Structure formats: structure tokens, C-alpha cells
Amino acid sequence: MADSAVIAASSLNIGYEGVSVVADINFGLNSGQGIALIGTNGSGKSTLLKTIAGLLPPLSGEINVFNSRPGRQPKRIAYLGQFHASGFVLPLRAVDVVRMGRFPHRGLLGQFTGDDEARVQDAMKVMGVTGLADAPLRSLSGGQQQRIYLAQVLAHHADLLILDEPTSGLDAGGRELYLQAARDELCRGAAVVVATHDIHEEASLCHQVMLMAHRVVALGPPAEVITTQSLMDTFGIAIDPNQKPITILECGHSHDHERK
Numbered sequence: 001m002a003d004s005a006v007i008a009a010s011s012l013n014i015g016y017e018g019v020s021v022v023a024d025i026n027f028g029l030n031s032g033q034g035i036a037l038i039g040t041n042g043s044g045k046s047t048l049l050k051t052i053a054g055l056l057p058p059l060s061g062e063i064n065v066f067n068s069r070p071g072r073q074p075k076r077i078a079y080l081g082q083f084h085a086s087g088f089v090l091p092l093r094a095v096d097v098v099r100m101g102r103f104p105h106r107g108l109l110g111q112f113t114g115d116d117e118a119r120v121q122d123a124m125k126v127m128g129v130t131g132l133a134d135a136p137l138r139s140l141s142g143g144q145q146q147r148i149y150l151a152q153v154l155a156h157h158a159d160l161l162i163l164d165e166p167t168s169g170l171d172a173g174g175r176e177l178y179l180q181a182a183r184d185e186l187c188r189g190a191a192v193v194v195a196t197h198d199i200h201e202e203a204s205l206c207h208q209v210m211l212m213a214h215r216v217v218a219l220g221p222p223a224e225v226i227t228t229q230s231l232m233d234t235f236g237i238a239i240d241p242n243q244k245p246i247t248i249l250e251c252g253h254s255h256d257h258e259r260k
């Protein structure tokens with residue numbers, strides 16, 4: 001799967017019921033690469049993620065995911081939405097929610113294999129929630145639940161991870177576990193699209209950054225895109241991009257990366 005095209009979008013226009021949210025989106029993503037969507041509240045990040053996941057049809061333009069229309073290959077795509085309803089609707093234990101990450105492979109009624117169970121246990125370990133396995137989901141804190149849903153995404157072992165604010169509610173330890181897990185997913189060849197407000201953390205993972213403000217303000221490598229001017233163009237306020245160095249996380253090692 002090395003370096004194969006995962007997402008290709010050209011002249012893509014996204015929105016709801018004929019009303020455009022962001023027009024003229026152009027980007028590509030290969031296996032083993034990450035792209036971070038960073039922008040103002042309501043700028044279209046979740047809308048783009050839902051379009052890539054096949055949950056929302058594009059208004060116009062082209063988008064291909066694994067060379068087919070979005071939503072056609074659920075086994076290969078894991079989606080973490082911003083809001084999670086299942087814990088409040090059904091009396092689920094934490095481990096049941098993580099096991100759902102295997103449903104695209106087994107179906108709702110399919111027999112779990114030893115490999116399925118191992119992936120579930122591994123994912124819970126990676127997110128530090130093994131001890132919460134039998135707890136009712138609704139008894140867990142917001143950050144604990146977020147770790148469980150991240151474990152569900154990891155258990156899926158997908159080729160494309162679509163993550164909407166994955167660090168929402170996580171403490172410092174949880175953020176670190178997530179960053180290491182996301183890096184490991186990239187290193188095994190998965191692609192990652194992530195909407196985030198953590199500019200520096202996600203830039204450390206991603207090969208590209210898309211700055212959004214109801215339009216694509218800038219797109220490119222983090223070092224080129226995250227500048228005082230582009231942050232001003234996006235957020236309308238002065239943000240010093242040098243207040244915290246971006247540490248590029250690479251497979252096997254990390255190093256400080258000088259930005260312009």
C-alpha cells in the first residue's frame with residue numbers, strides 16, 4: 001500500500017442541502033501521510049470530514065477515496081465523529097464500544113476471531129483504558145469516553161482514519177498516548193485526516209496542513225503553512241507560530257524542525 005493514493009479531491013464544493021460551506025477544495029493524500037484541518041469554529045472542518053467519510057454528499061466537484069466514491073469501502077475507513085450517542089442510547093460497557101471497531105470486518109452478528117479480540121485488547125492498552133473494560137460507558141468521564149472511542153478507531157485497523165477533534169477532553173497523558181498511536185498508524189501505512197484546534201500537536205504528526213475559514217486559506221507542509229500571516233488570515237488575530245516549536249514525530253525517532 002506504500003505511497004498509493006488514498007484521497008483525491010478537486011474543485012470540491014461541500015455543504016448542506018445545496019448551501020455551500022467551502023468551495024474549490026483541492027488536495028491529495030497518500031498512504032502513510034497525515035493532513036490536519038485547522039480553522040475557526042464553523043469553518044467547515046467537520047463538513048469536509050463527513051464528506052470524505054461518505055456521510056454527506058459533495059455539492060459538486062470530485063472526491064475519490066481509495067479510487068471510488070466516499071463511503072464505498074467501510075472496512076478500510078475508520079471515522080471518529082465529534083459527538084458520540086451510543087453510550088446514552090444503549091447500556092454498553094466500554095469494551096463493547098471498542099469491539100464495534102471490528103464490526104466493519106465481521107458484521108453485527110459475525111463470530112469474533114482471536115485476531116479481533118487481540119486488536120480490541122491492544123487498542124485498549126494503547127489508550128490506557130484496559131482497566132475500564134467492564135465499566136458502563138455512561139459511567140465514564142468525557143475524557144475517558146474519548147479514549148474508548150479512540151481505542152475503537154485503533155481496533156478497526158483501517159487504512160484511512162478520519163478523526164474529528166480526537167484530543168477533545170483528553171488530559172496530557174491521553175494526548176500523548178493519542179499522538180503516539182496516530183504516529184504508529186501512519187508508520188504502518190495508514191493515512192490520517194484530522195480536524196483539530198491543537199495546531200502544534202497535530203502539525204507534529206501531519207505532512208500537510210489545511211488552514212480553513214469557510215475557504216481554504218492555505219495548504220502545504222506545516223513549516224510553510226503555519227506562519228504569522230496565514231494564522232492572521234485564518235483566525236483574524238495575531239498568533240505567534242514560534243511560541244512553541246513544532247517537533248516532527250517520525251517513525252522510529254523525532255527531531256526538532258526549524259520553521260521559517
Ligand SMILES: Nc1ncnc2c1ncn2[C@@H]1O[C@H](COP(=O)(O)OP(=O)(O)OP(=O)(O)O)[C@@H](O)[C@H]1O
Nearest residue numbers: 016021039040041042043044045046047048082195
Ligand atoms: N447538519 C447541518 N445542516 C446545515 N448546516 C450545518 C450542519 N452542520 C454544520 N452546518 C454548518 O456548516 C458550517 C461548517 O460547520 P462545521 O461543523 O463543518 O464546522 P467546524 O469547522 O467543524 O467547526 P468547529 O471547530 O466548531 O467544530 C457552519 O456554518 C455550520 O453552521
